Amino acid sequence: MSILFEPTRIGRLEIRNRFIRSATYYGLADVAGRVGDESVELMRTLSSNEVGLIVTGYAFVSQTGRCFADMNGIDRDDHIPGYRRMTDAVHACGGHIAMQIAHGGAAATQLRRDGKEPLVVSLTDRQRERGEGVREMSNEDIESIVADFGRAAGRVEEAGFDAVQIHGAHGYLVSQFLSSARNQRSDRWGGSTEKRMRFVLEVARSIRQHVSDDFPLTIKLGCRDYLDESDGLTIGEGTRVAAALEREGVCFIEVSHGDTGRAFRKLSGGKKTAPVREAYLLPDAKAVRGSTSVALGLVGGLRSLPVMEALVASGTVDCVSLSRPLIREPDLVKRWREGETKSAECVSCWGCLKTDGDGRSSIHCRQPAPVPAPL
Ligand SMILES: Cc1cc2nc3c(=O)[nH]c(=O)nc-3n(C[C@H](O)[C@H](O)[C@H](O)COP(=O)(O)O)c2cc1C
Numbered sequence: 001m002s003i004l005f006e007p008t009r010i011g012r013l014e015i016r017n018r019f020i021r022s023a024t025y026y027g028l029a030d031v032a033g034r035v036g037d038e039s040v041e042l043m044r045t046l047s048s049n050e051v052g053l054i055v056t057g058y059a060f061v062s063q064t065g066r067c068f069a070d071m072n073g074i075d076r077d078d079h080i081p082g083y084r085r086m087t088d089a090v091h092a093c094g095g096h097i098a099m100q101i102a103h104g105g106a107a108a109t110q111l112r113r114d115g116k117e118p119l120v121v122s123l124t125d126r127q128r129e130r131g132e133g134v135r136e137m138s139n140e141d142i143e144s145i146v147a148d149f150g151r152a153a154g155r156v157e158e159a160g161f162d163a164v165q166i167h168g169a170h171g172y173l174v175s176q177f178l179s180s181a182r183n184q185r186s187d188r189w190g191g192s193t194e195k196r197m198r199f200v201l202e203v204a205r206s207i208r209q210h211v212s213d214d215f216p217l218t219i220k221l222g223c224r225d226y227l228d229e230s231d232g233l234t235i236g237e238g239t240r241v242a243a244a245l246e247r248e249g250v251c252f253i254e255v256s257h258g259d260t261g262r263a264f265r266k267l268s269g270g271k272k273t274a275p276v277r278e279a280y281l282l283p284d285a286k287a288v289r290g291s292t293s294v295a296l297g298l299v300g301g302l303r304s305l306p307v308m309e310a311l312v313a314s315g316t317v318d319c320v321s322l323s324r325p326l327i328r329e330p331d332l333v334k335r336w337r338e339g340e341t342k343s344a345e346c347v348s349c350w351g352c353l354k355t356d357g358d359g360r361s362s363i364h365c366r367q368p369a370p371v372p373a374p375l
């Protein structure tokens with residue numbers, strides 16, 4: 001049997017195979033961020049199709065962190081019953097589920113649609129001059145968001161999730177703090193690498209105070225901004241952040257990139273979307289492997305069994321994460337386990353996400369169904 005179908009551990013949790021459904025926003029929540037039947041059924045489908053660990057789409061920890069009108073939320077106790085139905089459905093099919101918790105910071109674009117000002121880590125000179133409708137966070141704002149992450153994680157455990165994942169990637173708030181290109185604060189939250197990583201470490205500590213001692217704390221970490229070495233988070237800094245998070249009790253790191261637009265342009269030779277090649281963040285996973293001993297996952301362009309098997313068999317990572325392939329083919333993992341060997345059909349065109357002017361999205365594969373093989 002392929003190593004991809006052997007169980008593995010994420011802290012106290014044993015997952016049935018090495019496949020993770022990486023966090024994927026589906027635009028299915030109501031105006032208050034509550035999940036309903038469609039979200040529950042989506043997770044049930046993934047679990048019944050043998051995904052080892054499902055990570056929910058990102059959920060905002062405070063109203064100021066909201067990116068879309070139909071984004072999941074976890075800022076209130078009345079979110080818990082909907083999520084309880086979701087975790088029960090996943091567990092009934094033998095799977096496990098983590099919730100990804102997030103704050104959008106400057107990327108909390110739903111605030112702008114609602115006529116409010118998103119919070120930024122620091123204002124650029126240009127934003128100051130133009131008065132761009134964003135507000136620099138005060139120390140109180142930052143401390144209150146740190147506390148929001150902790151309270152949200154408490155709700156995650158109460159709702160029956162198996163783990164919590166901090167969204168520390170893709171240019172959202174944690175990434176914004178880590179990046180010297182975005183964080184130009186001169187107080188205790190900005191400046192040196194140590195000061196820029198203070199926010200994510202405080203978030204991890206706050207979560208620890210609100211969950212049981214051995215509740216698995218994980219992060220999707222943008223380990224690098226892919227800017228020039230002199231600007232933005234470098235991989236050398238990313239590996240130091242990973243090591244510091246391990247000391248705070250993080251038991252699993254899913255390696256991803258920081259600032260999305262810049263990373264994609266750099267990695268795909270100027271295009272706006274992620275590169276089509278497989279495992280496009282492999283060098284970053286190798287670097288993180290060298291600096292921590294926590295369980296590791298890798299996301300980004302994984303499509304074929306030989307590539308994923310080599311990643312796990314070589315010990316580079318413990319798990320492989322898929323997002324878009326499971327939008328197109330939610331039953332992929334099960335088919336692979338049953339012996340199918342063909343690669344995921346997803347062609348990485350990035351056509352699945354479409355959002356309207358009100359901040360509501362429709363997510364499904366927009367590529368035509370494959371032409372059936374001739375009889
Ligand atoms: C529709 C859509 C929604 C996504 N939502 C999230 C999200 O909520 N949180 C997150 O960390 N990444 C999100 N991502 C990024 C994916 O998790 C993943 O990192 C990226 O698509 C690369 O992996 P892939 O090549 O397997 O798709 C999303 C991607 C897509 C296509």
Ligand code: SF4
Pocket residue numbers: 324325327328345346347348349350351352353364365366367
């Ligand atoms: S729309 Fe494109 S990126 Fe999205 S699942 Fe389909 S093939 Fe993959």
